[in-house]
Amino acid sequence: MSKQSAEERAIGYWKANISLIGILLAIWAIVSFGLGYLLANPLNGIMIGNVPFPFWMAQQGAIITFVILIFAYAKIMDGIDAKFDVNE
Amino acid sequence: MSEVMIWTIVFVVLSFGLYMYIGFAARVRDTKGFYVAGQGVPAIANGAATAADWMSAASFISMSGLISTMGFDGAVYLLGWTGGYVLLALLLAPYLRKFNKYTVPDFVGDRYYSNVARAVAAVSAVFISMTYVAGQMRGVGVVFSRFLGLDINTGVVVGMIIVAFFAVLGGMKGITWTQVAQFFVLIVAFIIPAVAISMKLTGNPIPQLGLVFSDIVPKLNQLQVDLGFKEYTQPFRSRSMIDVICITFSLMAGTAGLPHVIVRFYTVPNVRAARYSAGYALLFISLLYLTAPALAVFARYNLIQTLHNKPLTEVRQLDWVNSWEKTKLLKFDDKNADGIVELKPVAKDSEITIDNDIIVLATPEIAQLAPFVIGLVAAGALAAALSTASGLLLVVSSSVAHDIYYRLINPKASEAQQLLVGRIVIFIAVVAAGYFGINPPGFVAEVVAFAFGLAAASFFPIILLGIFDKRTNSQGAIAGMLTGMIFTAGMIIMMRSVQLLGTATPIMTDFMGISAQGVGVVGLILNLVVTLVVSRVTPPPPAHIQEMVESVRVPRGAGSASAAH
Numbered sequence: 206m207s208k209q210s211a212e213e214r215a216i217g218y219w220k221a222n223i224s225l226i227g228i229l230l231a232i233w234a235i236v237s238f239g240l241g242y243l244l245a246n247p248l249n250g251i252m253i254g255n256v257p258f259p260f261w262m263a264q265q266g267a268i269i270t271f272v273i274l275i276f277a278y279a280k281i282m283d284g285i286d287a288k289f290d291v292n293e
Numbered sequence: 294m295s296e297v298m299i300w301t302i303v304f305v306v307l308s309f310g311l312y313m314y315i316g317f318a319a320r321v322r323d324t325k326g327f328y329v330a331g332q333g334v335p336a337i338a339n340g341a342a343t344a345a346d347w348m349s350a351a352s353f354i355s356m357s358g359l360i361s362t363m364g365f366d367g368a369v370y371l372l373g374w375t376g377g378y379v380l381l382a383l384l385l386a387p388y389l390r391k392f393n394k395y396t397v398p399d400f401v402g403d404r405y406y407s408n409v410a411r412a413v414a415a416v417s418a419v420f421i422s423m424t425y426v427a428g429q430m431r432g433v434g435v436v437f438s439r440f441l442g443l444d445i446n447t448g449v450v451v452g453m454i455i456v457a458f459f460a461v462l463g464g465m466k467g468i469t470w471t472q473v474a475q476f477f478v479l480i481v482a483f484i485i486p487a488v489a490i491s492m493k494l495t496g497n498p499i500p501q502l503g504l505v506f507s508d509i510v511p512k513l514n515q516l517q518v519d520l521g522f523k524e525y526t527q528p529f530r531s532r533s534m535i536d537v538i539c540i541t542f543s544l545m546a547g548t549a550g551l552p553h554v555i556v557r558f559y560t561v562p563n564v565r566a567a568r569y570s571a572g573y574a575l576l577f578i579s580l581l582y583l584t585a586p587a588l589a590v591f592a593r594y595n596l597i598q599t600l601h602n603k604p605l606t607e608v609r610q611l612d613w614v615n616s617w618e619k620t621k622l623l624k625f626d627d628k629n630a631d632g633i634v635e636l637k638p639v640a641k642d643s644e645i646t647i648d649n650d651i652i653v654l655a656t657p658e659i660a661q662l663a664p665f666v667i668g669l670v671a672a673g674a675l676a677a678a679l680s681t682a683s684g685l686l687l688v689v690s691s692s693v694a695h696d697i698y699y700r701l702i703n704p705k706a707s708e709a710q711q712l713l714v715g716r717i718v719i720f721i722a723v724v725a726a727g728y729f730g731i732n733p734p735g736f737v738a739e740v741v742a743f744a745f746g747l748a749a750a751s752f753f754p755i756i757l758l759g760i761f762d763k764r765t766n767s768q769g770a771i772a773g774m775l776t777g778m779i780f781t782a783g784m785i786i787m788m789r790s791v792q793l794l795g796t797a798t799p800i801m802t803d804f805m806g807i808s809a810q811g812v813g814v815v816g817l818i819l820n821l822v823v824t825l826v827v828s829r830v831t832p833p834p835p836a837h838i839q840e841m842v843e844s845v846r847v848p849r850g851a852g853s854a855s856a857a858h
């Protein structure tokens with residue numbers, strides 16, 4: 206790390222951050238707009254317990270995923286902050 | 294006096310006493326304490342405060358009932374009002390915390406080196422917040438009148454006095470710690486009746502599990518079909534898929550762009566705490582948002598079972614039916630005069646009319662819970678309304694006293710002058726909010742569509758590009774913000790012209806299949822496109838602005854950079 210200039214570090218850090226955000230937002234969109242809405246009609250026959258899967262995703266599953274996504278971001282960023290030596 | 298009333302008074306007096314004590318204990322002497330609680334709020338406490346700040350009288354009282362009527366399509370509110378926190382946590386909160394100022398207009402004005410942008414942002418923040426706060430004060434009055442038999446106006450005045458006390462004295466610090474207490478009151482009050490009714494209908498004390506693993510959903514679907522409704526879980530029965538998608542996204546971006554939510558992330562000690570605190574906020578919010586859809590199913594099933602196809606005389610013997618019929622939120626009209634009331638899909642044929650607000654407020658009575666639970670629900674609804682009102686009033690105060698008075702009119706104002714102006718403005722805002730609570734403009738519900746639409750079409754894209762696109766300059770941002778705001782406001786005014794302008798029919802019913810609630814998405818996209826294009830055909834922002842953008846992208850130094858303020 207020490208051989209890199211501060212500028213290179215900042216660029217690398219920002220790239221790592223952007224790719225992480227991209228991955229997490231893709232999951233965010235898939236669980237809510239994808240499984241909850243766009244595929245709601247074709248997937249309506251699949252059941253979770255006694256509840257149709259799209260209904261469960263749109264009213265329960267996606268929200269649970271959202272909470273996990275935010276904590277995952279915070280946790281992974283702790284590591285990225287430390288790796289690029291920009292942590293507090 | 295009934296037992297319910299006594300319990301209600303006990304809970305209301307105890308909880309209000311607690312809020313006033315906290316407000317007094319957390320009183321502040323400087324602007325940093327007044328606007329951002331001294332930036333010393335731990336991540337988990339800020340999460341609870343954000344949850345209370347966010348969950349309003351509408352979330353607590355009306356949302357479950359709304360979902361109960363909408364079925365699957367109620368997901369627009371559930372996903373819209375939670376998914377925005379993912380955007381906030383990943384795209385806005387950590388960087389705004391690093392930016393380290395007091396308000397959202399601070400960021401817009403500094404990043405776009407423009408006092409015009411600052412003024413536009415401050416005025417929109419005041420407009421959005423005042424719109425919202427009127428509804429909260431009304432909510433306080435309604436709860437007082439239903440549970441304590443007080444006049445609605447007296448209830449509003451009591452609410453004003455409480456909010457004024459801790460907000461004027463403690464500013465953001467007082468508001469934060471009372472919100473933490475209010476979160477616990479509102480979440481306990483929401484969950485206890487939901488657990489009880491889940492136990493009763495599904496045999497499972499956890500509503501989310503009762504929903505999935507009992508046969509309540511198939512039974513409700515069958516009931517709905519028998520009555521001529523579509524299945525409860527049938528997607529897109531009230532709106533098209535494209536409209537559902539746009540409304541959800543509009544509410545998400547609006548949530549992430551609402552100033553009273555964003556400023557909560559200025560109060561934590563560092564960038565790392567801002568990230569975790571967004572997680573805690575959504576975790577606490579999800580306690581209510583994962584319970585509400587279960588409660589909506591239980592309540593709808595229970596209401597149909599209890600009321601539909603029953604003799605009117607028998608139904609009227611139920612105590613809760615009696616008391617809610619008096620409030621006119623529950624109405625019976627035996628149209629075919631056969632002595633039996635029936636629920637039907639078309640409103641004009643139906644012999645039973647149920648207001649959405651009954652679902653949460655009457656659940657404890659329908660489930661025959663102890664009177665103290667009903668008192669607790671009243672205190673919970675008040676906590677939800679007061680916590681949201683106080684957060685909004687602080688935004689009004691900071692926009693006027695900090696952004697307009699200090700940054701634009703009198704930059705030489707001393708610390709003591711700034712603090713005094715802040716306190717005076719928050720007091721005036723409380724009185725104005727109370728006035729609108731007592732004399733509600735007839736179009737409050739319409740104006741709420743404005744708040745989300747404008748936040749989605751103005752603040753969200755402009756802050757996003759301010760952080761993620763270094764090339765975005767002042768010209769681009771102002772052009773984009775104006776395009777987004779004018780388009781969205783114009784569309785909402787035309788689609789809601791019956792209520793807002795008094796025309797006989799709406800000037801427009803939808804924009805390419807998108808209704809007023811979802812049109813903010815189009816405004817958002819227009820804003821992004823205009824900002825990016827105009828920024829690229831005009832000179833880049835000055836070097837010191839580009840350096841500022843680079844610095845907000847890196848967490849280190851958030852604690853010390855505030856000295857420059």
